[in-house]
Amino acid sequence: MKLVDAAAHPVGATGDEIRRYMKEPWRSAYFPGPERYHYASPFGEYDDATVPSAGGLPGSDPALLVEQLGVDAAARVVLLPLTRGLLPNTDLGSAVCAATNDWLAEQWLDTDDRFRGSIRVNPSDPDAAVAEIERWADDSRFVQVAVPLHSHHPYGQRGYFRIWEEAAKRRLPVAFHADGGAGVDFHPSAAGPLRYALEYNALLPFTAAYHLASLIAEGVLERLPDARFVFADGGLSALVPIVWRLDKDWRSTRVEVPWTTKLPSVYIREQVRFCLTRADLPRGRGDASWWSIAQADELLLYASNYPQYDWLSSDAVPDGGAPARVFAENARELYGQRLMS
Amino acid sequence: MTELATTAKATSQTRSRVEIVDCDVHPLPRHTDEIREYLPEPWSQVPDQLISSYPLVLYMPPTQPLRRDAFGPAGEVPGSDPEFSYRQLIDEAGVDLAILLPLVRNHANPEYEAALCRATNDWLHATWLTTHNAHGRFRGSINVCGSTPVAAAHEIDRLGGDPMFVQVRLNAYAGLPYGDPFYEPIYEAACRHDLPVAVHFSKGSGMSLLTPVGFSSYFFEHHALYPATYAAHVVSLICNGTFDHFERLRFVFVEGGFGWVLPLLWRLEHLWDGLGAEVPARRRPLDYFRDHLRFTSQPIEEPERDDYLKVLDWVDAERLLLFSSDYPHWDYDDPKQVLGRLPRETRTRILRDNALELYDLPGEL
Amino acid sequence: MTLHRVCARDELSPGDCRIVEVGGRSIGVYNVHGEFHALLNRCPHGGAPLCRGIVSGLSTSEGPGRPVHWTMDGEIVRCPWHGWEYEIATGETVTEPVIRVKTFPVVVDDGDLMVELA
Secondary structure, rough: OOOEEEEEOOOOOOOOHHHHHOOHHHHOOOOOOOOOOOOOOOOEEEOOOHHHOHHHHHHHHHHHHHHHHHOOOOOEEEEOOOOOHHHHOOHHHHHHHHHHHHHHHHHHHHOOOOOEEEEEEOOHHHHHHHHHHHHOOOOOOOEEEEOOOOOOOOOOOOOHHHHHHHHHOEEEEEEEEOOOOOOOOOOOOOOOOOOOOHHHHHHHHHHHHHHHHHHHHHHHHHHHHOOOEEEEEOHHHHHHHHHHHHHHHHHHHHOOOOOOOOHHHHHHHHHHEEEHHHHHOOOOOHHHHHHOOOOHHHEEOOOOOOOOOOOOHHHHHOOOOOHHHHOOOHHHHHHHHHHHO | OOOOOOHHHHHHOOOOOOEEOOOEEOOOOOHHHHHHHHOOOOOOOOHHHHHOOOOOOOOOOOOOOOOOOOOOOOOHHHHHHHHHHHHHEEEEOOOOOEEEOOOOOOOOHHHHHHHHHHHHHHHHHHHHHOOOOOOEEEEEEEOOOOHHHHHHHHHHHOOOOOEEEEEEEEEEEOOOOEEEEEEEEEEEHHOOOOOOEEEOOOOOOOHHHHHHEOOOOOOOHHOOHHHHHHHHHHHHHHHHOHHHHHOOOEEEEEOOOOOHHHHHHHHHHHHHHHHHOOOOOOHHHHHHHHHHHHEOOOOOOOOOOOOOHHHHHHHHHHEEEOOOOOOOOOOOOHHHHHHOOHHHHHHHHHHHHHHHHHOOOOOOO | OEEEEEEEEHHHHOOEEEEEEOOOOOEEEEEEEEEEEEEEEOOOOOOOOHOOOEEEEEEEEOOOOOOOHHHHEEEEOOOOOOOOOOOOOOOOOOOOOEEOOOOOOEEEEOOEEEEEEE
């Protein structure tokens, strides 16, 4: 297997396709479309070239995706469909997740055996999330669970633990990715509201950082040694100095989190992975040594993030721009048998 | 103690070269009454806890927020006795010049917060900057409330002409990132007096502590993620073109580390290609960085491997990094310990030259 | 090996620390539940006077929501600056035992505590 794309984002042609898989009252309910509303790029969130010639949303044509990503017989693409943002109605959120999973299985996974899927679950609804994981876990085409990056509590906090426990039990990594649609999110920075898509995207890794710190601090990684987490929006480069700081501060504050037994960087090396995105590539001086400092050969997974406007084809990663393991080996190790069969 | 400390440094008749400038030191009043006397009505009777500069204790370093060996001989709270602080910081640690940042946290009423800032500035001036400054080794910061930009500008104009005040100080917790045009009156005033603007954390409660994903549980997470708040301010300042309007404005980010700046700027540069056309900024991120941003060194980065020197080189630490100790807080960095691995020339720039240039300080005392 | 007198054994109560300057070094001598230990009074992390830190214990737990156990009371010293936890008897940090502060043997000689320097 030469190439694994750890995150591509399929969508229905109109976005409403998931309604077919929903029951009333959700089937007729109002909910946002799949496109991002808040902090979307004003110049187009998606690559125009990914719009099918027959019409439809970018990323809605499986054949076009295969062609544009250059998926050969030996490759795998992990599909991570977005849901509709942090919806205020918990039950609606769970219904959207379940319908998305049904739609993905039938409209994408059934059509091409190089595709793999993500089980979308609603973190605001642990009971439904656990049930949804159980519903799909035996379908080995699903290689991970996926939740939105934005939440109302850091993901290490206790209310979410059962979800991660279930995923770990079924040997399914959990991926975080900023969602589509519109959500009842908090401000996307710790300094308050931002104005521009540029600011939002530049600071996205720091949102991930709060979850990363929380998963360590609350002992999720300690208590669930089989749990794996993937930050699918990337951000490893921005987080390297944060990990140094986590290690440094842990030595002073362990007494406050006495269930932790290892340095944060050790937990991360063992249980956390990051997708490689264009914005993570180093620039100018320091390229060659940067990936070594970032421990990229263990922590990074190549991902296209197709059909984002700046999606990264594996060809477009500059020579020496990432260690070889990033393109397949690390994903094989993370997703195991589910990826290969 | 009202006598001035007589030490080798203070009584020396010959001028000696300033070798170490400490850009983050935290003095406290001995009692809230010292601040209270400067508070106008209707606030002269506010409860002590609304005057105290102690951060609210929602997130505290376990066991100790202050160096345990920095209590005075009679048990005085660390940082509350100018003479004892002088002994520890100037005599023992070898600091020659200390930039003082008294802390004022967020308060619900911005007018009260502004009044408290003014009172703190008056207290600092009357004590550490004059009465206890015959040795001339202390400089101060003008505290202002970011939520009241016009009042803040008045305060900067009131004190900006006094050479003992070398910068403006804003709380890292602001409600709006610092590139927002809302703050322009403050930057106008800072530039009128050619004063850098320093940002430092001073914890209140409630929404100021909210992260994009809710409230953290532990000090461990909260403190490790300080850079996230500063990253938001840096990105905001750059994207909003603040430095296009205020060409002489310099920001100093205190106590938030600096290693994170480099990959963040890479990220901004990449994203600028696709998204930059929307923002008012006229130049590229890396262009602003060198002319307008500075960072203090404490808490010093401790990467697992010896890649530290490389990273310092990449972030142009020789020009942008200012030594700080954070005396007398728990995560104090000793000037003789932390920069030992650096080449001498780099060390000198970080310990001395960058601060002398930024704050226009004397090279000899 | 040289022996240096610290104080009379009775003068150092359990839980206390006496700091002495011997052989050009600052050393803290502890009474931990009746046994005596000595540490170099300098934290290898940032140079703090380690022995000015408080004597404390160790917290352990299996996870949030589970009981937090307090053990080794009186056997741990917290660095007075960055709070690193050291086991007094071994000089090892709790977080990474390979990182340690230098220890010195303490012997009791005719009612006096003596610290042994190489």
